[in-house]
Amino acid sequence: MSASTLSRHIKQIEEELGQILFIRDNRSVALTQDGLKFQRYARETLAGWDVFKQSLGSSAEQLKGELSLYCSVTASYSFLYSILSKFRGRYPQIEIKIHTGDPVPAIARVQNKHEDISIAARPNSIPSVMEFKRIAISPLVFIAPNDDAVLHKLGMNQLDMIDWQTVPMIVSEEGIGRTRIDQWFRHKGIKPSIYAQVSGNEAIVSMVSLGFGVGVVPQLVLDNSPLADSVKVIDVHPELEPFDVGLFTLKKSLSNPIVKAFWDQVSV
Template identity: 30%
Template sequence: MDFFELNAFLALKETLHFAKAAQIVNLSPSALSRLVGRLEEETGAVLFDRNNREVILTPAGMKFAEFAESCVNGQRELMEDFSKKTDEPGGTLHVFASVTACYSIMPPFIRHLSEKYPAIHLSVETGDPALAMNTVREGRAELAVAAIPSAACAEFDCISVLTSPLVFAASATGPYTTVSGSPQDIVSSVPLILPKAGLARQRFDSWTKSRNVKPVIAAETEGNEAVMALAALGLGIGLVPRIVLENGPYREGFISHSAGNALGYYDIGFIQKTQISGSEKLKRMRLAVTDILHNTPWTQEFAR
């Protein structure tokens, strides 16, 4: 057994869910199941009771968990001892961001971070912004870039850096370059490409329900980039923050139609846990990142 296997075991012990644990350690559920099988074969003990409904840690699994935690914590302490040659904050910061955020918001953040804390390095996972908060909540990332929820949440420290209205994006060579009427008329007559989840979808559903509007939905997908890909095919008009159209590969080839004031603006920025915990090395890194997030004049940065 090795440290990767021990960490995978501990992820399953915490979640008691193969799919969730597999996602944390970047394995498929079947690969994680085989890994656990190898550990059970090596130890000669059944570590988990598994059936179609639940996963339960056995008494032998509890003993093995103590051993695994001791090994993993010992490795962490050893590496921290080796790194104590300097008190400079350092380590790997795991960040979750959309592709659009990598084009727009991440570059100035990386510049400020590397100038002041060069020993901090980034590991970036891209994906649907709707997953950002859960990714931070579950500890798969220390920092996320996404739309900030309207309601305050004590669990998260949210730093707004810019706002962007929601718009409908259409292919410049497609059939929906011209649409007319009120927003209600548009959504009830023009095929729409919508995100499956997230703040934009929540606002859209709430608005159409309050207006008793029945939208024409051509497709539902995950992430702004997927919405844009389908809009490029001319299947309909896609609901996205305008920042998506202003950055990266979407600067050309699309036009935008106003969604009106009903759907409001996206407040976009950084999301991290309010509580700073973990090893001393991780705490120093989190404090350094917090320094950058709270002491950078973001309004000036994005006014350039």
Template identity: 35%
Template sequence: MDLYALKCFVNLARTLHFGKAGELSNLSPSALSRTIKRIEEEVGKPLFIRDNRSVSLTRAGELFYAYAKKALQEYQELQESLEEEPAQMGGEVSIVSSLSAAYTVLPPIVKRFRLAYPNVTLNIRLLDEQAPMIEVTENEADCAVLLSLPDYVPKGALVHRWGETPLVFIRPILECRAKSLTAKTPIEWGEVPLVLTRSDLCRRRVESWFRGRDVRPRIVSEVDSFEEVLTLVSLGSGVGVVPELLIRTEAIKPNVQILEVYPKLVGYNYGLVAMRRRLQHPVVRAFWETVTLGNEPSLPQ
């Protein structure tokens, strides 16, 4: 059983989807299925339960998943220890990020690291707003780049804060009910339709703000990302709440306006998170030190 086969297995165990795992492995779903079948034949046990709708790990699959991740990690450590010069360091760093962080915080730090370590592969995965932190704490990734650092840091985690971005209310530019309701003085917030992410951190900020005004928010839509909030608000679905940093990025041109309110919402701290034990690996430590030392990343103004 070779390392490539183990990587294919890990990709499928992580995604539980032959199409997505095939893309990560550069294989067609049928070729990936044959690879998994060969692994199962060598192990002598079925590792996945397959049906027409889903894929899941068997008990043997869960045990083999732990083995495969450890084997791949130990091989990477061996490669890193054989490197003689830091500038020639190879290997891989796995990074998880939300799409909003990928638009804002991630590009300058990736550029900084690639200039310093051109031979290191950055395996970047984009997830829903809350998922990157879970991936890091469950040892599924080396580092998480977050536009919203958690209020409470898990035991064993190391956090680097780069800065803060305000959370702002946004309304549509086009003429619609949400815009007309927020044009009134004072705004009748109990009538205003809201579009929010399912992020616990964002919800806590918004609910605290409304409690301070003794108003029950009228939430009409909940989505998985701030980009979806921007899209729905620009279409006139309601008023949303997003990090101001996201609106300033060149990659996004939202048809929305910032709605000035008082008091302001409590903002987000953005930065990097990793479990301390992962920094024992030279290539992960090199990534952490390169992107956290020196100046704050150059972000949209």
């Protein structure tokens, strides 16, 4: 619809509710707190409408509608092809929307109803409203440049005798991986030398391959990286706790036949 028509509809809704839903100026438009409440209500209402429509169908094979997924680029390489090939073959009339990005907000995006399902590593605890289904276990590994001259410059001539207080570390800004790295160093009583904090595991592999330092990434990321031959895995003790990778959705979303169909066809 046109911008003027949209503005008219918004104004009518605001008048009926007696509340301002949007803050407007010449450059931007943002939701007010009441607008955010209305957004949540609208999403829940539309989701309920989809569930009701699907309940009228006589066969699961007739499922129609939309399913939104969120995952990292690596997860899309690793899992989505096999999962979606099977799902699309069985439910060709379901439109699938895929959004990729940093894995850190994956669970929150589902909890905030921006997505139906996300693929991410399972934290030590998850919100009680969430459901999780494992699809893979991935070790969390230390990686160094695969170049002896570069290792020498980094002071890593002997990989079994590394001074972790002086080695430049390239780590995630936040997320499960960062939490486990910090715990590993605390356990050893070491204050690491952080060279860079980056967003995205793929960037860590890139920086390590260029010789900037040592990084920590899931093995899954390394297996799918075009730079895998430019780095090497370092054996450390104790090993970091691996990533438990899987699907996340809201428990109540499993009442939606489309979400349930996708969820059920993924093997544990």
